[in-house]
Amino acid sequence: MAEKKHTPIASLGQFAFVDRLCAPFAPLNPSTVKGCGDDAAVIDAGDKYMLFTTDLLLEGVQFDLTYFPLQHLGYKAVVAGISDILAMNGTPRQVTLALGISSRFSVETVEQLYEGVRYACRDYKVDLAGGDMSASVNGLTIAVSAVGEVAKDKIVYRSGAQVNDLICVTGALGGAYMGLHLLEREKRALDGHPNPHPKFEGYEYLLGRQLRPSARLDIIEELAKIDLVPTSMIDITDGLASEVLHLCKDSDKGARIYLNRLPIAQQTNKMAEELHSDPVVAALNGGDDFELLFTVPLARQEDIFALGIDVIGHITAAGSGVALVTPDDQLIPVQAPGWVVRGDEPASGEDESPADAQ
Amino acid sequence: MAEKKHTPIASLGQFAFVDRLCAPFAPLNPSTVKGCGDDAAVIDAGDKYMLFTTDLLLEGVQFDLTYFPLQHLGYKAVVAGISDILAMNGTPRQVTLALGISSRFSVETVEQLYEGVRYACRDYKVDLAGGDMSASVNGLTIAVSAVGEVAKDKIVYRSGAQVNDLICVTGALGGAYMGLHLLEREKRALDGHPNPHPKFEGYEYLLGRQLRPSARLDIIEELAKIDLVPTSMIDITDGLASEVLHLCKDSDKGARIYLNRLPIAQQTNKMAEELHSDPVVAALNGGDDFELLFTVPLARQEDIFALGIDVIGHITAAGSGVALVTPDDQLIPVQAPGWVVRGDEPASGEDESPADAQ
Numbered sequence: 257m258a259e260k261k262h263t264p265i266a267s268l269g270q271f272a273f274v275d276r277l278c279a280p281f282a283p284l285n286p287s288t289v290k291g292c293g294d295d296a297a298v299i300d301a302g303d304k305y306m307l308f309t310t311d312l313l314l315e316g317v318q319f320d321l322t323y324f325p326l327q328h329l330g331y332k333a334v335v336a337g338i339s340d341i342l343a344m345n346g347t348p349r350q351v352t353l354a355l356g357i358s359s360r361f362s363v364e365t366v367e368q369l370y371e372g373v374r375y376a377c378r379d380y381k382v383d384l385a386g387g388d389m390s391a392s393v394n395g396l397t398i399a400v401s402a403v404g405e406v407a408k409d410k411i412v413y414r415s416g417a418q419v420n421d422l423i424c425v426t427g428a429l430g431g432a433y434m435g436l437h438l439l440e441r442e443k444r445a446l447d448g449h450p451n452p453h454p455k456f457e458g459y460e461y462l463l464g465r466q467l468r469p470s471a472r473l474d475i476i477e478e479l480a481k482i483d484l485v486p487t488s489m490i491d492i493t494d495g496l497a498s499e500v501l502h503l504c505k506d507s508d509k510g511a512r513i514y515l516n517r518l519p520i521a522q523q524t525n526k527m528a529e530e531l532h533s534d535p536v537v538a539a540l541n542g543g544d545d546f547e548l549l550f551t552v553p554l555a556r557q558e559d560i561f562a563l564g565i566d567v568i569g570h571i572t573a574a575g576s577g578v579a580l581v582t583p584d585d586q587l588i589p590v591q592a593p594g595w596v597v598r599g600d601e602p603a604s605g606e607d608e609s610p611a612d613a614q
Numbered sequence: 615m616a617e618k619k620h621t622p623i624a625s626l627g628q629f630a631f632v633d634r635l636c637a638p639f640a641p642l643n644p645s646t647v648k649g650c651g652d653d654a655a656v657i658d659a660g661d662k663y664m665l666f667t668t669d670l671l672l673e674g675v676q677f678d679l680t681y682f683p684l685q686h687l688g689y690k691a692v693v694a695g696i697s698d699i700l701a702m703n704g705t706p707r708q709v710t711l712a713l714g715i716s717s718r719f720s721v722e723t724v725e726q727l728y729e730g731v732r733y734a735c736r737d738y739k740v741d742l743a744g745g746d747m748s749a750s751v752n753g754l755t756i757a758v759s760a761v762g763e764v765a766k767d768k769i770v771y772r773s774g775a776q777v778n779d780l781i782c783v784t785g786a787l788g789g790a791y792m793g794l795h796l797l798e799r800e801k802r803a804l805d806g807h808p809n810p811h812p813k814f815e816g817y818e819y820l821l822g823r824q825l826r827p828s829a830r831l832d833i834i835e836e837l838a839k840i841d842l843v844p845t846s847m848i849d850i851t852d853g854l855a856s857e858v859l860h861l862c863k864d865s866d867k868g869a870r871i872y873l874n875r876l877p878i879a880q881q882t883n884k885m886a887e888e889l890h891s892d893p894v895v896a897a898l899n900g901g902d903d904f905e906l907l908f909t910v911p912l913a914r915q916e917d918i919f920a921l922g923i924d925v926i927g928h929i930t931a932a933g934s935g936v937a938l939v940t941p942d943d944q945l946i947p948v949q950a951p952g953w954v955v956r957g958d959e960p961a962s963g964e965d966e967s968p969a970d971a972q
Contacts, residue, residue: 263721265747273721274745277728281735281742285707287763288741297710297743299761301659309744310668310759312712316751349643352655354670354757363621363631370635377639383646384639385655386667387632389623393674399712399757401668403657405645 269592271502293506294414295343295490296404305411307404309340315395323439323454326365328467330372333400336493338380339471339546341404343491345412347476348404351377352386356397380473410485412550417488417507421551421571424486424560426475428521429496430528430535433542435459435466437531461523469546476548478563486550495541497590499549500578507551510576513569513590516583541593627950629860651864652772653701653849654762663769665762667698673753681797681812684723686825688730691758694851696738697829697904699762701849703770705834706762709735710744714755738831768843770908775846775865779909779929782844782918784833786879787854788886788893791900793817793824795889819881827904834906836921844908853899855948857907859936865909868934871927871948874941899951 265273278292289305290298296309313319313333321329338348353373357366370387377384385403442454456463472491479486488507490499496518504511520535528535551571552560560567569581579587623631636650647663648656654667671677671691679687696706711731715724728745735742743761800812814821830849837844846865848857854876862869878893886893909929910918918925927939937945 261720261722264717265715265719265721265724268721270747273724274747277724278742278745280732283741284735284739285741287707288743291708291741291743292745297708297761299664299708299743301664302662303660306657306659306664306761308666308708308710308759308761310710310712310746310757312714312746312748312755312757314714314748314750314755317714317749349645350649350655350657350666352666352668354668356670356672356675356755357623359622361623362619363623363626364619366623366631366635374638377642381642383641383643383649384636385646385649385657387636387650388668388670389628389632390670390672391675392672394752397670397672397714397755399668399670399759401666401757401759403655403664403666 271592290413295340296346298344298411301405305406305408307341307344307346307406308401309337310399310401311336311340313398313400315397320443321396322443324467326368327372329398330369331376332372332467332469333398334373334376334380334382335469335471335546337400337402338382338404338473339491339493341402342471342473342476343489343548344404344406345410345476345479345485345489346404346406348380348382348402348473350383350385350403352388352401353384354388354390354399356390356392358392358395361396380471412486412489414488414490414503414506417503417509417551417571418553419509419571419573420554421487422554422557422560422567423500423511423513423549423551423569423571424565425492425496425519425547425549425568426472426565427545427547428519428524429492429545429547430524430538430542431462431465431521432469432544433538434524434527435462435464436544438462438527439466459523459527461521462527466544469544471546472548475563475565482559484552484556484559486552489548489550492545492547492549494543495539495593496549497540498592500590501592503549503551504571504578507571508574510572510574511569511578512572512581513579514581517566517568519566519568540590629950648771653698654704656702656769659763663764663766665699665702665704665764666759667695668757668759669694669698671756671758673755678801679754680801682825684726685730685733687756688727689734690730690825690827691756692731692734692738692740693827693829693904695758695760696740696762696831697849697851699760700829700831700834701847701906702762702764703768703834703837703843703847704762704764706738706740706760706831708741708743708761710746710759711742712746712748712757714748714750716750716753719754738829770844770847771864772846772848772861773864775861775867775909775929776911777867777929777931778912779845780912780915780918780925781858781869781871781907781909781927781929782923783850783854783877783905783907783926784830784923785903785905786877786882787850787903787905788882788896788900789820789823789879790827790902791896792882792885793820793822794902796820796885797824817881817885819879820885824902827902829904830906833921833923840917842910842914842917844910847906847908850903850905850907852901853897853951854907855898856950858948859950861907861909862929862936865929866932868930868932869927869936870930870939871937872939875924875926877924877926898948
C-alpha cells in the first residue's frame, strides 16, 4: 500500500486551499447567491439579500488572556463578526456567540465577556440572537456569527473593481499590530513579576486599536448618505497586502499602491522605531485593523476626499500585477504573508511573525 | 479590596447560565423575532422567516480523532447544524464551516473532512456558503453554522406545547451514546497495540448512530405533506431528559413520559447489558441522537401513528412537574444532567459521564 500523503497546508497557502476545498460545491438552492469566497455568504431573501458570516477566535492564536481583558474580548468578537457584514456594504442586525469554555472559567469571567458583547451590541445596534456554550478541554474558543441585510442593488462584492478605480482605505493601518507587539513586550518584561505594572503611557492609541477596535459602520452610513456604492470592498483583518490581493484576484485586475500614501498613525511609527521594525510591514501584514478597503470610480474622488478617506492607489488592467510604488517610482510586487499553522506543542521563534496577530 | 468571586459554571447549570447571560439583551432591531433560547435565531425576512444557528465541535469534547474518521466528522458537523433548523420546522438551505487547525493536520486530512461535508450537503440539499480557516494551538475546532427558512405560519418554537398534547419522538434513543461507549471501550482495549483490530461486528447500528448520524429532514417533509404543524419542537442532542425539560419550561407546562414507551433499539439494549448499564439512562442523558421531540394535539394521534412515530407521553398542566411514569405507575421526576466543564489539565473519572458525549 502506498504511504499516505501528508502535504502541509502552508505549502498551498490558506486562501488557495479554501478556494480548492470549496470548488466542488455547486449550489443546489436558488437562494444561495454567493457561497464561499467573499466576506459573507449572500442569501436571497425575496426583496433583499441577507448576509451571514462566522468567525472563530481561539485562545493562544487570536488572543492571549494574559493581557486581553475578557470584556474587551467580547467587544472585539462582535466587531470581528459585523466587520464582515459591513464589507459587503450591509447593515449588521444580529450576532450569535458559541463559546467553548474550560473549567478555568467562572460565571464571573463569562459575564465579563458578555458585558463586552453588550457594549458592542449597543454601539452597533445589533441584537444578540443566540448564546451557546460547550465544555472545552483547552482554554477559550469563541465562534461569533453575524447576520445582516443589504438592498439587492447596493451589495458590494470583492469582484467589482474596474480599471482606473481609486483604491480607498478608512482610518490608519498597522496600529493593532503594533499594539499587540507592545503588549507582548510588556508581557515578556514582566513575566514572573509578582506585581506587574506594564508601561503603556503614550501608547493608548495602539492599545485601543488592539484591545478595543471599531467596526466602520460609520463609513457605510456615510457612503449611503451620498449614494456612493463602492465597486468592490473587503475589510482589513489580515493586513492590507492580503486584502488588496483578494480584491485584485476576484476582480481580475492589477493595482498600484503608493507607499507614501499608506495611512500610518504617529504612534505606530514611533513604536516601530523603538522596535527597529518597519511600520509599512505592520500596515501591509499586521492584522486586526478592521478598516475597510474599497474601490470607487475616479469620478467620485471629491466625495471620498470630503469624507476624509485616504486614496492610496488605483486599479490597473488584468495581468499588470499588484505592486507598491515607492517615492522614486520603483515597483515592489505585493506578496501575501504566509499561513502560520501552529503545532500542538508550543512552537518557538514565531513570536515576530505578523500572522500571529491574526 | 474584596476577593474576586469565582463561581463554578456547574453550580448554575449551563442552560440557566445562558438564560441569565442573554437576559439583559433587549432587541434593538424589529427583524429580531426570536433571539436566545430556542434551537435557532429567527429573523424576519419580509415574506418568511430566516433561521440561523451556530454549533461548536471541539476535539477532545465532541469528538476523539483516535476513532472518529474525518470524513464522518465533516458529515456529522453538517447534521448537527441543520438539525437545529429542522427543530424550528424549517428547511435548511446553507451551511458554513470555520475551522481551527493545528499543524498536525495536512491538506489531505482537511480534504477528507470536506468530503464528508460534501456528502451531507448532497444528502440534505444544502449549500456550503463559506469555509473559513484559522491556525489553532490545540487540535481541531469546527464551528458549523446553518441557515434555513420557514413560512411565518409554520414556525415551531419550544414554547407552544398545550395541555393534553401528545409527546412524540422520532427514531430510537441512546444509540449514539452506546456507540460512543463501544468506541471508547475498544480504544482502551487496544491502547498501545501496534496493529489494532477493534471488534465491531454486530454493532454496526450503534457505530452508525455515533459516527454517521442522520438529521430528520424526512420527518419535517412528511409532517408538511399532511399539513401537521407541531405545537412545540426541539432536536434531541443532549438526551431526552434535557430536551423535555426545555419544552416544558418554555411552554410553562408539565409532562408525563411513559418509561415503557421510550424507543430504544435492540443493539442499544444489548450493549447496555454488556456494560452493566441502564439503556434508559442512555436514552435520557446520552447525546447526539439528532432525533426530533415534538408535541401535537391529541386529535392528530392517528396521523402520528400512520407515520410510524412513537408517542411517549403527554403534556400536563403548569406546575405538575416533568416525570417518568413506571409500568407500575410510580412517578420519577426528570432531572437535567449536570454540566461537565473540562479542565485545562486532563481530568480523571469523567469517562462514564453522559455529558462527555455531547
